[in-house]
Amino acid sequence: MTVQDFLTLDLPPLLAALMAGATCGLLGSFLVLRRESLIGDALSHAVLPGIVLGFAVTGARSGLPMLAGALAAGLLAVVLIVLVQRAARLDPGAAIGAVFTTFFAVGLVLLEVTGARSVDLDLDCVLFGQLETLVWTAGTSPAALADPAALAELPRQLGLLAGVGAVVAATVAALWRPLKLICFDPGYAAALGLPSRALELALALLVAAAAVAAFEAVGSILVVAMLVCPAAALRLMTDRYGTQVLGGAALGAAIGAVGYALAGPVPAALGLDLSLNAAGVIGTLGGLVVAAAALFRQLPRGRPAAGSAPAPG
Numbered sequence: 001m002t003v004q005d006f007l008t009l010d011l012p013p014l015l016a017a018l019m020a021g022a023t024c025g026l027l028g029s030f031l032v033l034r035r036e037s038l039i040g041d042a043l044s045h046a047v048l049p050g051i052v053l054g055f056a057v058t059g060a061r062s063g064l065p066m067l068a069g070a071l072a073a074g075l076l077a078v079v080l081i082v083l084v085q086r087a088a089r090l091d092p093g094a095a096i097g098a099v100f101t102t103f104f105a106v107g108l109v110l111l112e113v114t115g116a117r118s119v120d121l122d123l124d125c126v127l128f129g130q131l132e133t134l135v136w137t138a139g140t141s142p143a144a145l146a147d148p149a150a151l152a153e154l155p156r157q158l159g160l161l162a163g164v165g166a167v168v169a170a171t172v173a174a175l176w177r178p179l180k181l182i183c184f185d186p187g188y189a190a191a192l193g194l195p196s197r198a199l200e201l202a203l204a205l206l207v208a209a210a211a212v213a214a215f216e217a218v219g220s221i222l223v224v225a226m227l228v229c230p231a232a233a234l235r236l237m238t239d240r241y242g243t244q245v246l247g248g249a250a251l252g253a254a255i256g257a258v259g260y261a262l263a264g265p266v267p268a269a270l271g272l273d274l275s276l277n278a279a280g281v282i283g284t285l286g287g288l289v290v291a292a293a294a295l296f297r298q299l300p301r302g303r304p305a306a307g308s309a310p311a312p313g
Helices: 002-031 036-046 048-058 065-086 092-113 123-128 140-145 156-174 176-184 186-191 196-237 239-264 265-269 277-298
Strands: none
Touching: 002 036, 002 196, 002 239, 002 265, 002 277, 036 048, 036 065, 036 092, 036 196, 048 092, 048 140, 048 196, 065 092, 065 156, 065 196, 092 156, 156 176, 156 196, 176 186, 176 196, 176 239, 186 196, 196 239, 196 277, 239 265, 239 277, 265 277
């Protein structure tokens, strides 16, 4: 493999997998800590009608209209989940399941009636993403990495992922302590006068934004895996809030990058005439990481000797 081949064919999907994994891994920790992992699954599917309607309005796969549509669909889904849960007195899981399956079904119908399939916005794209199709034609040499004109030709998915990732990181940094309180002690957060409902809504919108930014590149199935697997693995290995949240982002990025490398570049570098679906490898790797964390948790831990003081926390 030449440097040009790497820049043109492998760098864009590698960056997309890394950014999607980091953003979803960061948000996933809050969902896991709040025991709302199913919300991530629901929103990653519920945004589909908004994405398709964003396409229908513009007639093109433009990032901002599709993002706006997805956020509107995500917000509507959150509101409907609350209304269905209260009106029908359903278990939260049942209400979430009813709403997100309905939204996803409506999205699939809209795929057909809006003509979205004519621009390759189809079921395979929605479910499995198109990492392998992200190509940087201007990446002909390392000098392109410092050339604004060449950088402007990077796949638009990278710009959307970078923008959403920056917003998510900035929001988490600004709301670090309030998010911690609503994760571990919502009652205390309410007693302090924190706007818990607004914080929960903001978190849901961030998840919806991450889902639409990542869906075209990695697909909705992998979005769910990245929202759950890194955070679940860290939850099995640590009780520290900072380690959980930041570690989830780092582990998500690592799973995305390593999974993509194992799918194509590594076999090619070894001279093997095979390649695998990148989204499938990344999802499988995420599951294996959770399994490894569960096994690690079961390992016997050393106990301090009698009379010795515990290490400071």
